[in-house]
Amino acid sequence: MRFTSFHLMPYRQLDQKRAYAERSSWVVLSNELYDPKVGADEYESYIDHLARGEELGFDVIAVNEHHQTAYGMMPAPNLIASALIQRTKRVKIAIIGRALPLVSNPLAIAEEFAMLDNMSRGRIITGFVRGIGSEYHSTGVNPTFSHERFHEAHDLILQAWTKPGPTQFDGDHYNFRYVNIWPRVYQNPHPEIWIPSQGSTETIQWASDPARRYPFMVTFASEESVIRYLNMYRDAARRHGYEAKGSQLGWAMPVYVADTDEQAIAEATEGAETLFNLYLSQTVEMLLPPGYMSIESFTRTMKMRGKQLMAPRTATMKGLMDSGTVVAGSPKTVRERIARMQDATGLENIIAMLQFGTMPDHLARRSMEMFAAEVMPHFQDKVRTAAAE
Amino acid sequence: MNDTTSLNAPRIHPARLLREGGGAPILFLHGAGGFPGRLPFFAELAASHEILVPEHPNFGASPDAPELRNVADYAYYYLDWIKQLGLPRLHVVGHSLGGWIAAEIAVRDCSAFASLTLIAPAGVRVKGIPTGDNFIWSPEESIRNLFHDQNLAAQILARTPTEEEAEQMIRTRLIAARLGWEPRWFNPGLEKWLHRITCPTLLLWGAQDRLLPAAYASAWSARVPHLTHHRIGACGHSPHVEQTAATLTHLRAFLREH
Numbered sequence: 001m002r003f004t005s006f007h008l009m010p011y012r013q014l015d016q017k018r019a020y021a022e023r024s025s026w027v028v029l030s031n032e033l034y035d036p037k038v039g040a041d042e043y044e045s046y047i048d049h050l051a052r053g054e055e056l057g058f059d060v061i062a063v064n065e066h067h068q069t070a071y072g073m074m075p076a077p078n079l080i081a082s083a084l085i086q087r088t089k090r091v092k093i094a095i096i097g098r099a100l101p102l103v104s105n106p107l108a109i110a111e112e113f114a115m116l117d118n119m120s121r122g123r124i125i126t127g128f129v130r131g132i133g134s135e136y137h138s139t140g141v142n143p144t145f146s147h148e149r150f151h152e153a154h155d156l157i158l159q160a161w162t163k164p165g166p167t168q169f170d171g172d173h174y175n176f177r178y179v180n181i182w183p184r185v186y187q188n189p190h191p192e193i194w195i196p197s198q199g200s201t202e203t204i205q206w207a208s209d210p211a212r213r214y215p216f217m218v219t220f221a222s223e224e225s226v227i228r229y230l231n232m233y234r235d236a237a238r239r240h241g242y243e244a245k246g247s248q249l250g251w252a253m254p255v256y257v258a259d260t261d262e263q264a265i266a267e268a269t270e271g272a273e274t275l276f277n278l279y280l281s282q283t284v285e286m287l288l289p290p291g292y293m294s295i296e297s298f299t300r301t302m303k304m305r306g307k308q309l310m311a312p313r314t315a316t317m318k319g320l321m322d323s324g325t326v327v328a329g330s331p332k333t334v335r336e337r338i339a340r341m342q343d344a345t346g347l348e349n350i351i352a353m354l355q356f357g358t359m360p361d362h363l364a365r366r367s368m369e370m371f372a373a374e375v376m377p378h379f380q381d382k383v384r385t386a387a388a389e
Numbered sequence: 390m391n392d393t394t395s396l397n398a399p400r401i402h403p404a405r406l407l408r409e410g411g412g413a414p415i416l417f418l419h420g421a422g423g424f425p426g427r428l429p430f431f432a433e434l435a436a437s438h439e440i441l442v443p444e445h446p447n448f449g450a451s452p453d454a455p456e457l458r459n460v461a462d463y464a465y466y467y468l469d470w471i472k473q474l475g476l477p478r479l480h481v482v483g484h485s486l487g488g489w490i491a492a493e494i495a496v497r498d499c500s501a502f503a504s505l506t507l508i509a510p511a512g513v514r515v516k517g518i519p520t521g522d523n524f525i526w527s528p529e530e531s532i533r534n535l536f537h538d539q540n541l542a543a544q545i546l547a548r549t550p551t552e553e554e555a556e557q558m559i560r561t562r563l564i565a566a567r568l569g570w571e572p573r574w575f576n577p578g579l580e581k582w583l584h585r586i587t588c589p590t591l592l593l594w595g596a597q598d599r600l601l602p603a604a605y606a607s608a609w610s611a612r613v614p615h616l617t618h619h620r621i622g623a624c625g626h627s628p629h630v631e632q633t634a635a636t637l638t639h640l641r642a643f644l645r646e647h
């Protein structure tokens with residue numbers, strides 16, 4: 001099992017009354033509510049939290065990209081990755097991911113990842129995403145071209161990483177006479193590419209293709225959905241004629257560990273409820289702008305999750321625990337939850353979000369230490385034992 | 390004549406078509422909200438004119454036409470279509486997105502136009518005057534913001550669309566976003582060519598338009614050579630729906646002259 005410590009870097013000291021008065025903490029929530037002095041402290045403590053992952057024995061520490069939102073303070077996640085490279089020696093650093101369709105020059109993404117790959121001597125893992133629906137509002141990029149731009153940008157970046165330049169790239173959205181990036185990537189043939197996803201059929205088909213076999217990470221979903229999507233990936237791989245490895249399957253979720261289940265639930269409740277109600281909540285128009293999904297996927301999503309999407313800000317800790325969207329409990333409980341997911345899917349990647357919502361540093365730190373000391377070794381030993389047999 | 394039929398434009402795709410009345414033909418190009426159906430406005434015009442209201446390809450019930458990806462594509466599509474219709478002296482009326490398409494047709498070739506009427510047209514932006522954001526508005530906010538008369542908005546909201554209509558609205562919203570998301574509801578290259586609209590032109594704008602502000606009329610007035618402009622009071626983004634009588638009065642007076 002490979003364990004990742006993942007951070008969103010939320011802006012915690014948010015004026016909640018004003019934030020709840022807006023339709024969302026994305027796009028429209030005034031940045032008057034952001035105090036740079038508070039923000040500077042947040043960056044310092046969050047970078048410390050991530051860097052600590054190396055000494056605690058995590059395999060990977062991870063950041064990601066979000067724009068114009070209190071949900072995450074990393075519009076440019078590579079800047080944080082660059083700082084983490086200087087703070088660490090061995091741990092892998094994942095940027096999961098960069099939102100390809102949101103940029104007009106994807107070669108800049110190829111270049112920046114190549115720089116990080118060189119600076120870290122091959123310690124980076126990259127991630128490619130389409131960006132969340134709200135980011136088509138905040139960047140102005142046309143969501144109806146989201147899939148086309150994602151696939152073109154991906155092909156362009158792979159070409160830049162793997163074909164000796166200069167080459168030419170001919171697309172509908174991106175055209176380059178010269179593809180010839182300096183530096184080249186450090187890892188051969190290129191850094192690993194993860195695909196975090198909410199489980200769209202198109203993404204599963206595409207990521208599992210034998211030419212790619214990209215690790216697929218289901219984020220923020222109920223236990224039932226995670227099992228369904230990961231097994232969809234397995235089935236898609238079988239249809240492609242191969243068996244997916246556990247290393248291709250991952251689960252990204254908020255996790256909290258304390259001495260007892262009761263204590264864990266009590267301490268994690270505010271963080272979990274603010275994560276979903278205050279920070280993540282978006283209207284349907286923001287989350288699913290026209291064309292962001294195919295008409296078929298949109299219709300299916302609205303049939304399956306329409307009620308929930310139309311009633312944002314109603315998440316409760318109990319509901320999140322019952323559905324398995326949030327994992328909180330004693331080390332034993334958390335171990336059992338992960339083992340159960342492993343049995344159901346064969347996954348070999350856990351992306352643990354150990355600080356979420358307004359959760360303060362001291363709780364996040366203690367939970368992270370307990371997770372590292374009392375949850376991870378159980379699975380890491382299991383892999384070692386299995387390898388030895 | 391009173392029918393909704395399919396037609397085949399040259400090389401391209403069939404669309405729903407409302408065609409009724411007799412007399413000098415009027416082509417109405419609908420807005421981003423989709424095929425408007427048989428509005429009282431059309432029924433009134435059909436008393437003196439032949440009215441044609443095609444559903445744009447990719448909208449609502451019309452089939453997919455993936456090659457139509459921007460407003461210029463729609464302009465060329467309709468140039469072909471108008472040629473195929475073979476109607477001389479066509480009065481063209483365009484609302485909102487339909488007004489933008491009409492203007493894009495006219496700057497290319499308005500030789501078949503007897504006149505052009507633009508009702509709250511998209512297509513041109515006035516810097517410093519923000520538009521409404523119909524893509525972030527909820528369906529209810531959209532209706533409330535599109536109409537000045539909130540009783541009318543409430544009447545529209547009281548009606549639940551059928552499943553078929555709801556599906557058509559999803560398609561319409563997708564193609565509307567494809568055409569108008571960015572730059573938001575305008576083509577930066579259009580304004581400088583507006584002098585090529587050489588036919589008589591009528592511009593109508595609702596005084597309380599919260600999507601495309603009535604102040605946007607100034608950009609059209611400044612550039613279109615033979616333009617008459619009226620602002621319609623107590624009216625939002627759809628004067629032909631909200632102030633049908635006032636819109637008809639201006640339009641009929643204009644059509645009588647041309």
